[in-house]
Amino acid sequence: MFKKKKQNKKLKQEKQIITNIKNEETEDEFEKIDLKVWRKIFKILIKDKKVIIQMIIAVILLAANDLIYPLLNKYALEHFFNDTPDFSSKWAFIIAYGCVAITLGLTVWCFIRAASIVEENTTIEIRKQAFDKLQKLSFSYYDTTSSGWIMARMTSDARKLAAIISWGIVDLLWGFMLMIGILVVSIIINWRLALTLVILVPIFLLLTMYFRKKILKEYRGVRRINSEITASFNESFMGSNTTKTLVLEKQNELEFDDVITRMKKRSVKAAILSSIFWPTILVIGYLGVAIIAIEGGKFVMSDNLKLVITTGTLYLFLDYAMRFFDPVMSIARIISDFQQAQASAERVISLIETEPDVKDSLEVVEKYGDLYYPKKENWEVLFGKIEFKNVSFKYKGTDKYILKDFNLEIKQGKMIAFVGETGSGKSTIINLISRFYEPTEGEILIDDKDYKQRSIGWLHSNIGYVLQTPHLFSGNILENVRYGRLDASNEEVEKACKIVNADEFIKKLPDGYLTDIGEGGNKLSIGQKQLLSFARAILANPKILILDEATSSIDTENEKLIQNAIQTILKNRTSLVVAHRLSTIVDADLIVVLKEGKIIEKGRHLELLKQKGYYFNLYKNQFIQEIENSQIDNV
């Protein structure tokens, strides 16, 4: 049975190799198995107990099958193939054998089917719960957790856990049942002969576990060098121009040669260990076979009626002994698999059990509904007045305040530009207004009411957000713009695109609005992506619009379109801009100049320039440079 499962798995593993390249794979050490963690995993992940039971029954039957057909062979030897054959029971025997064969087919079908269902259900469930949690988690989580880490939980950990909960348990149970079965049957038949088998159990178990750990450790080292090789190949592609112009080919080749030589040495070393393992088991196993043959032979010829056994019985013992390492090794393998998956289980639990930092209070949920079931009928109209009242903010787990006693009033329908260096607190203000974070102290009022008294969904439904680097989703243009308001009609989408002048380039595309824009919108230029993200924000028609302007210059043609789009989009709503473009700054109703979390200057453009202070210098440097950088292509 072992081999079949292995084959099935082998197909799976190949699939995994491919995905592993794409994802950040974590290498786990062997850890102690913590049953609490696993109990939790089972509680969280196993929704359908029926299939599990089905799977367990099938596996037990399977082990029984593996136990029974050698007994049938024994029967045949004892009755048909000896000096005094008795063929009377031949038909019964043949029918019984046929029944065993059919049962075997059915149990195999049943156990693979059930284990597959368990595996898939578990993967679905892990992904589903993790994804669900990811939607609810607040921003602080994403700031401290890399997307690679999250992806690894959803891919390699999910797969590892699902595999161990389905195939792992199948293997473990099968190995355990068959091992116990063989021992019990042989002890009943002849406990003296069974002794050899009993002694072999701990030897096989310990050897397998020892070798497995050693081998995995060795191959971990091999894989580490392997990732160095991949990195070298990557550099040879990414840095090809630099390599050529600096004439580094020879040197690179020497260094690469060093890495691949190390790889070979290390792999060959690992090969010694893995090549020893199987022959060792084999030799020990056959030592057992030899002992049983000798001892059994004595019993066959024994005169003691109590001790005497048939040749068929001896054959049964030999048969069992020759196959005994299969179940025992399977048990050892799964135990070490569980040890290795321990870390995965802990990580998945930690993700699923993380509580979001920003969430609505129970009263708020009661009145306004939650993320998935909003009670829109209770939502008030948002007008767009924003007020910071003695707001202080620091990141969780740090001591440094980014904002301290910050006060600012933003009138409804005005456009505010935030200006300042990186780290001055611009983005923190934006994040606080969007309630991606909440103030550590003080409060933020929207329409004169603390925004914590209304739901996050209410606020977000009224906020539009345009990012520095536009983020689009796979799919077509229509879907992407409609992301701003899911119930918008095609006409409304087109209208929004026309407003930001995106309509023109869209119509030129082969499939117009239905053009597939590739993963993350990569088939479009940055300028075009920017325009679409504007259209998306327009469609949402938010009361408050947040614009995080791009610093890098875009191709000239789109630059003009984007400037116009910004003008249009900011009209008639409260808008907050992290400003880099001159035109945007100049038009602002209020410019807030920030330094180290404090407002150092505040006013309209000309007023600030006249002060000849911080803003004056900032503006001067930026202005001149911007003209220099962009004008040449406009001439």
Place this chain on the structure above:
Amino acid sequence: MKHNKKGIKYLSYLVVRYLPMLIIIMIMSGIDSAAYTYVSMFIKYIIAVLENNFNSVNNLPSFVINLFNQGETKIQMITYAAIGLFVFQFARGIFKFLMGFYRQFFGETLAKKIRKDMYAHIQSLPYNYHNNADTGDLIQRCTTDNETIRNSLCSQLPELISIFAVLITAVMQMYKINPLLMLVSLIIVPFAAITSIIFCIYVEKKFTIIEKEEAKLMSIIQENVSGVRVVKAFANELFEKEKFEKQNEIYSSKNLKLNKLSAIFWGISDASTLFQYLITISTSIFLLLNNPGIITGSDVVAIMMLLSSYIWPVRSLGRIVSDLGKCGVAAGRIKEILDEKSEYENDAVGCYDVDGSIVFDDVSFKFNDTNEHLLEHLSFSIEPGQTVAIIGKTGSGKSTIAKILTRLVDYETGSIKISGNELKKFKKSYIREKIGLVLQEPFLFARSVYDNIKITDRFASNENIIQVAKIASIDKDITNFENGYDTMVGEKGTTLSGGQKQRLAIARMLLKDKPIIIFDDSLSAVDTETDLAIRKALKENSHATTIIITHRITTAKQADKIIVLENGRASLIGTHEELIQKEGLYKKLWDIQGKAEQEFFKILNNEEVKA
């Protein structure tokens, strides 16, 4: 199909090259598997002795049988046979170890060879190839495809051999015991082999579909995680959840469907194996019924053991065949890279002195795959030690000049003379050593800042390295890093700003004296003041001919000669003073620059703002 043809070519090259090793491995696999079938003969002997069939057929060499027969009692004979079996398996264990080790050794040798060839070849591929390459796909070829070939040659091929070896030996042994039983026991072979192959090929096909569904699922998660701001800001969590769950179901159900199918396949396959046992046993029973004594219990035991020795390998035939099939494609994908022409196939041998003079005479250039000329009839000359600025719009062909001078690409018509010698006659690596080119987007290697500078001269002293860092105005930035010069950069290291990268690249270029230095827009991300400081320090420390390619007029201003490039032609050549007198692009730019400053002061004077 194109891949397959190339793949077979490459595979046969590898096979021929490693023929001795490959043959040894295949012979070893064959011997090991054939030997395995003899285990049944030891058991057969023991059973035969116990059943008093001392003359029963045994395929062990007669000297072995004679040895066992020297036992005086039955118990002694059995003991000898059992010890014999253990010794036999012990020897096989050692043989297995040697074989396993040698196989891995061969695999590593092979993989290393492919890696080495590919790396060297990739480095020698021309600029144009790298410019259009899909890196992800190429890396997959260098790693996964290499692995596929290695596995095919060092494990699947030997496995295939061992299947045949086991089958042939077992059949031969069965024949000696009873030809009829042999025939009957072979019934399952064609059935198992064919269904297994068909099934595995089918699974392989389905996997590609399932993989696509998985990729879709992954990109939904990826985009959700990286676009969390957008999701939250538009309050689209529910929409995302539904989108995800739909794809999650689709992917899993396809996977499950295939697994359910394989459950049926394995169920039938396992049942048929037992039926084969049943057929063999029943045939034995009826044989005995009609011809009592024609076979013994030990014969049946041996036949059953021989049967099970090949039944498993035959059933895994499908997997091996489908894996071997992939090997051809993988080899083809690798061969495709190796067949690309190296840029050194078109090289010269000249190593003439370079004093720094450059003369372009009627030079034109275009890439092979376009009709648009990037340079057209371009002529100009540069004296040794001069600083020359080349200014032009995006797409005017500025950067092409740098690529042509370093022979990353070759000009078509016209002539370029460096210190009086035709550029095309220079050896590529030689001229690149003489010309220091700093790219606009330089690549930093995954190592420390210090080693990144040192990369151009492994014997450079500490002082030298710090000196060039100072000239490039990057020294202060580096000492401000937490780990100073030991700060790791590149792929997994600290992210440097565009300007810092450019300055680091300047420093590393300066480490070796060069008669010609080219800045290919490589001060674009550096602010105006630092730009000036770098150029000043350069002038003090180097006498090289310096070509500055830029779009910034303040950078060009102080050059000894300014070349204004428009549509691949030099529209104007002269000094700053000369050019601002002439109508043209340069004057326009200069005027705008002036206007910008004027406007700024106008604003201060409270006049109308023009946005």
